[in-house]
Amino acid sequence: MPLTSSLAPSNTATGANPPNSAAPLAGSLQLASSKPLPPESELPRYLVSEKLDGVRARWTGQTLVTRSGNLIAPPAWFIAALPADVLLDGELWAGRGRFEWLSGLVRSRGRDDDWYQVQLMVFDTPQSGLGFAERHKWLQARLSDKTEPLKLVEQRRFQHLSELNDYYQAVIRGGGEGLMLHREDALYIDGRNPLLIKLKPLNDTEGQVIGYRAGKGQFEGMMGALHLRLLDGREFFLGSGFSFDERRHPPAIGAWVTFQYHGLTDKGLPKGARFLRVRPME
Missing domain, CATH: 2.40.50.140 (Nucleic acid-binding proteins)
Known part of the structure; x- marks a missing residue:
């Protein structure tokens, strides 16, 4: 599927403050928009990651909950590996093409060993006042000493749409769902964010x-x-x-x-x- 370019909405980030890890997470859930790609001149301002086919999960610092706020109950060892003082937005993931297996696991009980196949892939933290690039940099520093099952989603930058297209095609050929494009100055908002674009084949x-x-x-x-x-x-x-x-x-x-x-x-x-x-x- 070839990529096309058209003008994306604009936004201005506010002043940056250190993330407030004590802020409540309930009710704060950012969703992607199906918007046109930005023009090539704007592309370097976007951080790009693979769109993961997993189960959306939020870590409150104490509990793991679904997109709709329902409690997820992984084994105690999984919860113990997550930071107690950081709010995280991410996705439970077990690899490409395994959504239905993972969804069944999340809804079940008594399958503790299967959770060793699952990672919490972190792509954001719901903090106010920081653009996405700053939030990602903060997460890199804060989670640098964390290991499995926690992993920070890799973000890339591209200068040209042709480079983005090559990466997109490689992800699709490999069984991936698509890409997420997140503008560097985009604030974390509740609901659809026009500066967070999902790109996947139809x-x-x-x-x-x-x-x-x-x-x-x-x-x-x-x-x-x-x-x-x-x-x-x-x-x-x-x-x-x-x-x-x-x-x-x-x-x-x-x-x-x-x-x-x-x-x-x-x-x-x-x-x-x-x-x-x-x-x-x-």
């Missing part, structure tokens, strides 16, 4: 509507997901990418729809699928 395919799943919550009384039969005969539910109007008036049974996805699950079903459009009748 595929598209088609499926035939064979049923519906009812919506819940804000989609009560509407379509929650389409039940699709794929070209190879397998079935799955497509629930993302629809407008409210499309949920009120979903594609008819028998219609063919096109959707995007990135990669496949262990069962060969589309991962991260989003509705694009109904295929016109031919």
Whole structure:
């Protein structure tokens, strides 16, 4: 997948203070945006790392919690290896292509030996007042004496989009998910950060509507997901990418729809699928 360039939003970092390790972590979770790449002239301002296909985890200094705040319960030896006075944002990771195995481990109990295959890959610390490059430098110094299972995610800089593309293609060929581009002066914010860009390949395919799943919550009384039969005969539910109007008036049974996805699950079903459009009748 070739890389393209367009203008990214701008931001100005505030004055830098030492990270406040006593600040609460609850409610502070930064998410990446699917934004266009920065122009080549801006590229050197971004730190680039591999996008890891793991389980998002936050270390509060005492407990490890998921993206939604649920407690993660690894063995005592794993917790003991983490610093008691540093707030960390990262990802539990067991290697490329092992998300489903890892997700099952995180939800299970009594599999302590399997945790020796897991690392907490740290990519940030939720501190106010520091740009990302400064936060990363602070983490390098603070975690320099730490070993397994804690590891700081490597950050790289590129001068040219062609160099970035070479690295991106190498990651994808090796089974990686993609890249994360984080502008050096970006502050840590709660929610989507326009200066934190995720770059990963998208595929598209088609499926035939064979049923519906009812919506819940804000989609009560509407379509929650389409039940699709794929070209190879397998079935799955497509629930993302629809407008409210499309949920009120979903594609008819028998219609063919096109959707995007990135990669496949262990069962060969589309991962991260989003509705694009109904295929016109031919």
